[in-house]
Every structure is written in structure tokens, then in C-alpha cells.
Amino acid sequence: MKRTDFDAVAERVRNWGRWGPEDQRGTLNHIGPEVLKAASETVLSGKLFSLGLNFDSNGPQLGARRFNPKLYPIDLFTPLNPERPAFVYADDVIHMPLQAATQWDALSHVHYDGLLYNGCKACDVLSPRGAAKLGVEHMANPGIMSRGVLLDIARLKGVDALPTEHAITPDDLDAACAAQGVQPKAGDILLVRTGHIRRFTIEGDRAAFNGHQPGLHHACAEWVHDRSLAAVCADNLAVEIMGAGRRDSEVPLPFHMLCLRDMGLPLGEMFNLEALAADCAQDGRYAFLLAASPLAFTNAVGSPVNPLVLK
Numbered sequence: 001m002k003r004t005d006f007d008a009v010a011e012r013v014r015n016w017g018r019w020g021p022e023d024q025r026g027t028l029n030h031i032g033p034e035v036l037k038a039a040s041e042t043v044l045s046g047k048l049f050s051l052g053l054n055f056d057s058n059g060p061q062l063g064a065r066r067f068n069p070k071l072y073p074i075d076l077f078t079p080l081n082p083e084r085p086a087f088v089y090a091d092d093v094i095h096m097p098l099q100a101a102t103q104w105d106a107l108s109h110v111h112y113d114g115l116l117y118n119g120c121k122a123c124d125v126l127s128p129r130g131a132a133k134l135g136v137e138h139m140a141n142p143g144i145m146s147r148g149v150l151l152d153i154a155r156l157k158g159v160d161a162l163p164t165e166h167a168i169t170p171d172d173l174d175a176a177c178a179a180q181g182v183q184p185k186a187g188d189i190l191l192v193r194t195g196h197i198r199r200f201t202i203e204g205d206r207a208a209f210n211g212h213q214p215g216l217h218h219a220c221a222e223w224v225h226d227r228s229l230a231a232v233c234a235d236n237l238a239v240e241i242m243g244a245g246r247r248d249s250e251v252p253l254p255f256h257m258l259c260l261r262d263m264g265l266p267l268g269e270m271f272n273l274e275a276l277a278a279d280c281a282q283d284g285r286y287a288f289l290l291a292a293s294p295l296a297f298t299n300a301v302g303s304p305v306n307p308l309v310l311k
């Protein structure tokens with residue numbers, strides 16, 4: 001993507017100042033009481049789905065940059081009271097990148113030209129102490145809940161998983177809406193299924209999961225902005241396409257930059273949409289209640305999450 005083309009889109013989708021100069025929640029501000037009441041009305045069957053991967057040493061990471069969680073049980077078989085040794089407890093320590101598996105990117109996760117969302121200067125915000133502004137704790141309070149809408153692009157194309165070089169376009173999103181009979185509305189959280197997560201969960205191929213992968217073309221940023229969506233999540237590593245030549249582009253990770261930095265829109269990655277998608281295909285209902293609050297790690301640029309869907 002050419003930098004000049006990128007700048008024109010960035011200007012069009014930029015939400016800086018829209019919710020005040022001190023805003024830390026970006027497009028999550030689209031989720032108000034009316035949106036939440038409408039979201040609760042989508043609950044009809046009482047079926048519950050977790051969209052989270054497990055956090056363990058067999059996770060999706062290759063270890064080169066990010067590694068899989070390491071669990072250290074401590075206080076194993078420790079009596080609560082030495083005089084009552086039959087009553088014992090255990091605690092755990094975990095060592096892991098917050099980006100190890102299913103996770104949210106906070107608004108401080110990426111920036112360009114020295115500025116973060118809402119024009120915050122990166123040099124004032126980011127330090128070895130973390131993100132003084134736009135940290136993930138602001139997404140955790142009051143949390144993230146809304147109507148979720150699944151657009152199953154793999155199913156639309158008649159495949160289990162999209163080919164690795166497939167860039168999902170706004171036309172694909174429109175076609176999925178038409179095929180599935182659902183229209184994303186203001187405040188909704190969009191879940192995009194590529195099927196790519198199966199390369200890890202079903203085929204057990206970590207290298208393929210971390211390699212070239214299908215995902216959203218950056219043109220989808222305007223589609224998302226025009227519908228006032230609150231967040232976008234997908235079942236791949238980065239929500240957006242990570243194809244050949246991505247490192248040579250004038251703008252690396254353009255969808256990340258447009259969403260997180262310009263729109264203030266959080267991205268959810270490695271959401272396992274397989275079981276949910278099968279149920280949606282069966283009952284024809286692609287909208288539901290989604291609860292996906294990150295943990296309130298103060299000053300962190302992301303957080304693990306166990307997203308829950310109630311239909």
C-alpha cells in the first residue's frame with residue numbers, strides 16, 4: 001500500500017477528539033445501554049460458547065518472538081494451618097506474553113509517526129513502565145460486552161479455511177451479510193471467520209498458523225468505520241491478511257494502524273470461532289450476546305481473554 005493512499009483513508013476514519021481529548025476507550029464508546037439491551041434480546045436458546053484457546057505450553061506460539069505460557073505451580077500441598085495438615089492449598093505462577101493466545105490488542109499496541117490514538121505522543125505514553133495512557137485496563141472497566149455478529153467468510157467461499165493469500169474485501173463482508181441474513185449495527189463487535197485457526201487446532205501445524213495467512217484487507221477499515229462498529233475480532237493471528245510481501249509494504253500492518261491508532265478500535269486475535277460457526281450455520285442465527293472483557297493489567301498493551309457467546 002502506498003503511503004499517500006493510506007494517509008487519505010486514515011484521515012477519513014480518524015476518530016480523534018470524537019469522545020473528548022482524554023478518551024481512552026475509542027470505539028467501545030459506541031456500546032451504550034440501548035446497544036446492550038438490544039444485545040441481550042438476541043439470547044434465545046441459552047447455548048454458551050467459549051471462543052478462547054487454552055493457555056499452555058502447547059499453545060500457538062513458535063517461541064521466536066512470543067512464547068507459549070509456562071506454568072509454575074507453587075505452594076503445592078501447603079497446609080493452611082500446620083496443626084491441621086489435612087487441609088491444604090496450591091497456588092500458581094504463570095510466565096507468558098500477554099499476546100500468547102486468544103487476546104485483545106489495546107489502543108497503545110501500535111502507532112506511527114510518533115502518535116497514538118487521540119493524538120497522544122508515543123514518547124510521553126510508552127516507557128519501560130508500560131503504557132501510561134490507552135492501556136488495556138481502560139478496556140476492562142466497564143469491560144467489553146455487546147451484540148456480536150459472526151461473518152463466516154470461509155463458509156461463504158465453501159471451504160474449511162480460506163487460502164493463505166486470501167484478502168477479505170468489503171465485498172466479501174457484504175456478501176456474507178446477505179448470505180447469512182445479518183446486518184452489523186452501531187456498537188456491534190464483528191467476528192470474522194477465516195478458518196485459519198484450524199491449521200493450529202485441527203492440523204497441529206504451528207508453522208503454518210504463524211506463516212502467511214488470510215485476513216482482512218485494509219479497505220475493510222472504512223467498512224467498519226461506516227457502520228460504527230465497536231471492535232473487530234478474527235480467528236487468525238493478526239485479524240488482517242499477513243501475506244507475501246507484507247514486510248516490503250510502505251505501511252506495515254495497515255489495518256492495525258487504521259483501527260487501533262486512527263479509529264481507536266480494539267482488535268481481538270486468535271478467537272476460536274469453529275464451534276460457534278457450526279451452530280450459527282445450523283440455526284441460521286449469526287447475532288448473539290458476546291462478553292469478552294480483557295483482564296485489567298494496568299499499563300499493558302494487550303490482554304488474554306476468554307470470550308463468551310450466549311445465543
Ligand code: UVW
Nearest residue numbers: 099105237238239269
Ligand atoms: C503485532 O505483531 C505487532 O501485532 P499483533 O499480534 O496484534 O498482530
